Amino acid sequence: MDDVSPFRPAADGGPHDAHPARAPRRAPGRAPAGPGPAARRTRGPAAVAALGLAGALAAACGGSGHAGGDAAGLTYASAGLVNCLDPQASASRLISIIDRNLFDSLVATGPDGRIQPWLATKWEVSPDGKAYTFHLRSGVTFHDGTPLDAAAVKATMDHAVDPKTKSVYASSLLGPYTGTKVVDASTVRIGLSKPYAPLLQSLSTPYLGIQSPKALRASCTKPVGSGPFSFVSWTQNTSIVLKRNPSYAWQQATAKHTGPAKLAQLTFRLVPEDGARYGALTSGQADLIDDVPTANVKALKSASGLRFLQKDIPGTVENITFNASRPPLSDVKVRQALQRAVNVDQLVKSVFTGVYARAWSVLSPATPGYTASLRNSIPYDPAAAAKLLDEAGWTGRDSAGYRTKDGKRLSVRWPVGAQLIRPSENILAQGVQAEAKKAGIEIQYVSEDSGAFVRDVLAGNLDLYINNWRALNPDILRNMYASDRVPSVGGSNMFHLKDPQLDGWLNSAAASEDAAARQKAYADAQTRIVQQGLSLPLFVPSELLGVSGKVQNLNFDASLYLQFYDVSLGKA
């Protein structure tokens, strides 16, 4: 349900990132009808009518349903939504996957987590850790012919932090960023106000992919980068088409080949309907689908000519964050009781037909710094929950069977954005509600229109909040739990938690280069988050992909985004 997470750093993604309320790019209120976008898809009725027959013929030929499978390219049917392709503005999972093909980054993160050269051939970090100097590769050009130089890098970084960009994630990735300086045409320096260890990894993500400075203004709808594929067309709510960049020669060091990509074309089809997406794969109309409906996983595993791929997503797991800043959850015993009152194992298994694993820590096992020691630390234990509630003074019972204290019912509020929650997650949430009721805790699970939901979240008028965040770095914990990472400064500590111990571990880990010390600090932080009842981890979100047997060399990058540069189509 990463969808519900208002603060999910776009990196987010999760199984499903159709966040409808995603930030728009720059919104020129009275902006002129940009020539770019208007020209992009001028498809008047007449033109379409004229093309109708041709389209019908084409469809009929591709038709026997194998439109996606020929040598021309690969078709990826996704459950996601796309509203802006500017990587510095948007943050959803699908947009990142698309953008990775269009934009290259200064550096790359290898599968082992080590940083490797990419558009920057080498770099130096100043002794005080506050200045990063990058030497750019020569001979790189953007799709519009503009050469890559220091000014282009600076323009991209300035664009990321410009309030007009309304960046929801990219700007936060830059940490204590102070600015970018052009040293000479092929040298650029990024300045920080204090050391920030995650910077290089941040720069390797698609969110900080380098854009052609000429195209920045229109990059929402006409993205121009230097990547292995270039943008061709976008039909709203329907498809996005990219084609091979024939002059590409600056692939990542981990790539399996050199030169242009192997696929001539890459088509992203937006298919929100589970059944239609799954059917498109089984009938050969798509070569790859995401968000395989969990009910279809078993069938997919045994289907011939198809593969099922499941990869745990790094970052935070799908979890319910507890609002410890107001009663009744300000009492640690009530929080701990709620953790034990819910049979998470059983719920996750039955709702997702055993596809997702139950989570024990707020970090996903795929995240560096994950600690496995929390396993079974908060088992389903109604007796322990009852005892904790007794100790907390909630000893009375009202006519509906809920616990009371001083005549007040033990009740918590859980609003969700109706448009943002998937049906399966809705069922899971109702399961949690039913289990809590057995323990005498009322959960007011209410489905709200996006306006009311945003208002509740901003006003802090909620006790439970469900979300997950895709992030390669355990520093995501700092963004969620450090006392200075409140939403008004771009952080995600939405309940304004102030825990000096967590602050100490998380802040020192972010500034430290000592791997062992970082590991220890993150393990301590995860343990405290669970033991203090700040969160109830539910399940480990994973990529659930259905892949045609024809698709070869499909890989994930370090953040588990799909890589299409090496992919080719063979025989099924």
Add this chain to the structure above:
Amino acid sequence: MKQDPGAEPDAPPSGAPRGGGRAALARWVARRLLLAAVVVLGAATVTFGALRLAPGDPVKVMVGLSAAQNPEIVAQARHETGFDRPLAVQYADFLGDLARGDLGWSYQLQESVPAVIADNLWPTVSLTLTGFALALLVAVPLAVATAGRRPAWRALSSLLELVTVSIPGFWVGLLLLTFFSFRLHVFPATGGTGLSGLVLPAITLALGLVGLFTQILRDGMARALDQPFALSARARGTGETAVRLRHALRHALIAISTISGWTVGALLTGAVVVETVFGRPGLGRVLATAIQNRDFPVVTGITIVSGALFTLITLGVDLLYRVVDPRLREAPA
């Protein structure tokens, strides 16, 4: 429907405007067009008001929850969208833009609203027209065959109609996809904008209307067949089928045209589901997303365009009445 008022008998009875049928018709059409403009303006105003009454701060919904926490971004967006101005000024700006034909700029899609509508209008119009035509194509023979006779056939037809009206559109769509696209590979599953991509979505949409149309047509025909004119036609030796087709059907079609305005609305709603299941572009889906995201210019733009379409269709239907029922030709607008 071709209309040739000049060819009609020119016999204005008492109370009818002088000047002949042609001039009367022109005046009638002019008045109706003026009325249509008022209706469109009213729809736009109601939409403008309703969107501002919806819960929550529209700018915060628009920028998304993450960005809504950043005062700088919110202030920037509020200024760009004009929401920092008084409501009266916003409304005046809105009317001024409308008068100049400027439908505005979509915050979410980063595109001018006319371009958004141009991209999505034809897929929806072609879908709804095809769906409407298919529904009539099935409903007319069904009604003609079953009206007023053979109770068993009528019962069977009624059952079918009930089923088609009751099944949710997305389920019909998935069933059609499963057989014709996934299994038989006859039609593409998603994203089709050509003819072959239109077939399954149009059938899905049509099935929801067939039952309704058949029932209305059959009721109308049954009533018409009991009228004296049917009896006199039969008395003149006209065959039963001819009586049904030439006389009764004509009466029943009036009822269908009466609900055609309603049908346009229903089709636009149904299009949201169909467009989602089949991954089609279209106004229905764009409108649904725009409402969720408080993308006001897109919502008002689509309201204005569909309002204009709606009033034009109603106007066309009323013209049609005058063709079907000569008595109305003399009636004032």
